[in-house]
Amino acid sequence: MRTGIPENKWQRSIAGGKTAIKVGGKMLKYLAGKPFLDGDGKDAAKLRVKRESADILFQGLSLLKGTALKIAQQLSFESDIFPEEIRKELEKSYHQVPPLNRALIRKVVINELERPPEQLFSTFEPKAFAAASLGQVHRAELPDGRKLAVKIQYPGIDRTIASDIRLIKSILRPAPDYHLYRSALDEIETRLLEEIDYHKEARHITFFKNNLNIRGVEIPDVMGEYSSHNILSETYISGLPLDEWIRTGPSRSQRDEVADRLNTIFFTGLYELNCIHADPNPGNFIIGKDRSVGLVDFGCVKRLDRTFVDRYRQLPGAVVQTDKERYFQLLKELKMIRSDLDAETKQLFYDTMVAFSQWFKKLFVEDIFDFGANPGFFAEGRVHWDNIYRLRKYVDMNPEFVFLDRTRYGLLRIFEKLGARVRLRSRYEWE
Secondary structure, three states: OOOOOOOOHHHHHHHHHHHHHHHHHHHHHHHHHHHHOOHHHHHHHHHHHHHHHHHHHHHHHHHHOHHHHHHHHHHHOOOOOOOHHHHHHHHHHHOOOOOOOHHHHHHHHHHHHOOOHHHHOOEEOOOOOEEEOOEEEEEEEOOOOOEEEEEEEOOOHHHOHHHHHHHHHHHHOOOOOHHHHHHHHHHHHHHHHOOOOHHHHHHHHHHHHHHOOOOOEEOOOEOHHHOOOOEEEEEOOOOEEHHHHHHOOOOHHHHHHHHHHHHHHHHHHHHHHOEEEOOOOHHHEEEOOOOOEEEOOOOOEEEOOHHHHHHHOOHHHHHHOOOHHHHHHHHHHOOOEOOOOOHHHHHHHHHHHHHHHHHHHHHOOOOEEEOOOOOOHHHHOHHHHHHHHHOHHHEOOOHHHHHHHHHHHHHHHHHHHHOOEEEOOOHHHHO
């Protein structure tokens, strides 16, 4: 096992290039043999190449770590556009990552906090127990018995972001449907640039700790004396990451309880604080034995303009009522569609959005939506997403909407995975 990460551009390009060649080779082998296979043989071969490519892809991204690993986390979240085999492999990036060299970790701690781990903490586990945004997390304990999670940023990560984005695009290019998630990489690059300052993340944590007061939701305390630009120490939250917790087989009522807390976190942050935790991957939700939700990793937090939020809250009602004029006016006010569209394009856009709305409004027709009774909800919506994607050149992508959209739809996909019953007709949007 490697004990470090390829740090310079040349080393990372070689590692990424090898991964791209392997993925491309698998695809070429499949295409060469495809004409000689019958229907069942083609399906089996296609499934096999997806699984093999997924394994190669995860191994390559894990080797690069850093930005590449964060991209794996984000792309695994795009379940609407990724083949299931690749998405499942990428999900490993949430918390199953080969650790960095112990000596390197010790060096980072000394450089940042001016003392080695054994002097700062009564115990410090050099083996990481979880992957974080652009770093990894270690368990530690203070002399007074308080348990900590110490997040250490990968050295030199700030120098790799732009080059790694280009590199990952080359790795993913041979994969099916590359064009669908290429644009997602551009968005991820912008977000990554905000996540490399742990002082900023510490302020995010403190803000939510002081303002997001929800029963059954736990937010860690920042330990400023043990933190720096590249190290963030916070109180440890015990429990299981959401995806691991799901695999323990919780009851329907338990899954509903957790989903309700996740939903409350989102709506309270959006409408009361105008600020959301905008990275809802399962590894960021720690589920306790009492079904409490520990919220971790505040590297990506989005503060929203109040005027934007006031307009946004009107969208669900316009969708359910199929109010064409009001719906389009809101989209214009939210700077989501261009104002210079000709009549034919407007009609095409409208027809596409009406079809989308007829599907999406199913979430809001009743007070509670049962994802367990509608297991294929997002699969059903795939065709609508594809149709909207084809119209993207007519869309003005409001940055505030991008963060909000990703968070809300990400949570909905989690609810679907939970098979939960969730009250989506929030009082903030319907009363």
